[in-house]
Amino acid sequence: MKKISDYAAEAEMALRALKLSEKEPASLYGPVDYALSSGGKRLRPGLVMMSAESFGSEKALDASRNAAAGIEMFHNFTLLHDDVMDHSEMRRGRESVWKKWDATTAILSGDTMLTLATQLVSKVEDDKLRSVLDTFNHMALEVYEGQRLDLDFENADSVNSDIYIEMIRKKTGALLGAAGAIGAIIAGAPEKDVAAMATFGEMLGIAFQIQDDWLDTYGDSSTFGKPIGGDILNDKKTFLLVKAMEADAGTVDALKVTMKELKGEAKIKAVTRIYEKLNLNEVTRQAVSFYTKQALKALKGTSLSEEKREPFRLLVDKLTGRKK
């Protein structure tokens, strides 16, 4: 059985086939090549190809290579622009594009990546073009809306967990949903399967993001890859913090004072103690479990055989059961 890692490796080859390092002017395409050659797990384009082959055949897999590359190109375009917005100096262990060059380069080469992505996903048969393109553009708008909501959250006094879920559905879920859906469209799958794969990806994205929030507080720093508690130190509006802010007024006041007065390890410990009091470790795991089940339910609703559903189930395990 082929796994997501096999498809991810094929997606990597599709990206290399673009030969971005040869395109002129190098001042425009060089940063695109730099961003795309810095690794990344290629799960999103892998999902496009896995979906295409699962709903179709080897022919559908071949037909999905460019669209898969386009989905990864889109993802990396958002990273270039997000890094400018967030002033993030590092990305995948290397300097981010704006840091290595400048903000102008990150903006303009990012724009270039969005158009290249649109070109790549458009390289499908004529009778699939409208559907693939509509799915792609709709997804793109959801990603921007999610990013905007995320930015607005940081300045908002209160955020409720329903809006938080809607934000991560758009910011993280929409792209995974489009990846699954576009693969199915290319394979000629019926509308019902396409819609189910969109839901599968969206729910998986939500589960993944909540799990990521959980790991930042409850993970093991040696396997998580970054220090535990970073989100708490940065007052980041995670699922845990948003849930905590929905508690009784006394707890919320205590939490606000703690966040404002304390620093460093003391802050991490005190906030975590409040999370414990609210049973948020358990509440958060349950939320991950809920959205994971939603993803699996959508998967089961497709016309895929149990055998063909297996690599998708393994992808779910990989993204939501992971320790790092």
Added chain:
Amino acid sequence: MKKISDYAAEAEMALRALKLSEKEPASLYGPVDYALSSGGKRLRPGLVMMSAESFGSEKALDASRNAAAGIEMFHNFTLLHDDVMDHSEMRRGRESVWKKWDATTAILSGDTMLTLATQLVSKVEDDKLRSVLDTFNHMALEVYEGQRLDLDFENADSVNSDIYIEMIRKKTGALLGAAGAIGAIIAGAPEKDVAAMATFGEMLGIAFQIQDDWLDTYGDSSTFGKPIGGDILNDKKTFLLVKAMEADAGTVDALKVTMKELKGEAKIKAVTRIYEKLNLNEVTRQAVSFYTKQALKALKGTSLSEEKREPFRLLVDKLTGRKK
């Protein structure tokens, strides 16, 4: 006879029909609405519609409304991002988006406009979609390449006029070319007419940009709308400066010293004197005339009757014979 201003007025209505002010989240779409409601001559979307009706009929005109709005949306997307790159605080007499909000907003709402533009130009009949989309995406890449070359010019020691022409062909010509071509595609015009309209727009764009450079030195400040000599004061690499830099070594040295040592009115006068010595007033007018003729030649090569070519000729006059 309908003129470009009539089509521009129809394009304005197509933009208003988008009701951008009602879209949520307002923090994302509000700046899009702000940018698009600040006026602008709407010549590019007007050209889409004029081309569609001229090669087709009223039905083609109707079918081109969304694509026209998409072309204007794309143009304004580039302005949002260019203003961030150039730190331009004003745009059409109002604060630019990054100045009114922040760079993050200009980047993210700009990205949104690029996707909205792609959606809008895709609202054509299925049998036109591939052709319109390919034309649009190819144009977009040329615009980015042109902007990149323009940025690189500012840091280059020497720039030759061939590269300069290539830069403005991409930065200014490509969008006008795509506007003319997309209108023709929507009207179902033959390939030959589509290609001719692309050339028409490109050549018109080059002529327009060189004329703009000329006006900055030789125009009448009362009708030009901004002070004469701004480009000279800013050492902007205009057609005139690029041409002057191709003169004999003695003149180039004198020009460099003049640009470096002098300021204000004295600098404008001294540089203009060197331009006069090189006969650049005349050389530049001839270049405008050359590219204008190329545009008219392309127009004549279409299957349009002389009567139907008339509004396009008037557009050429408007853009290249203008005093402001």
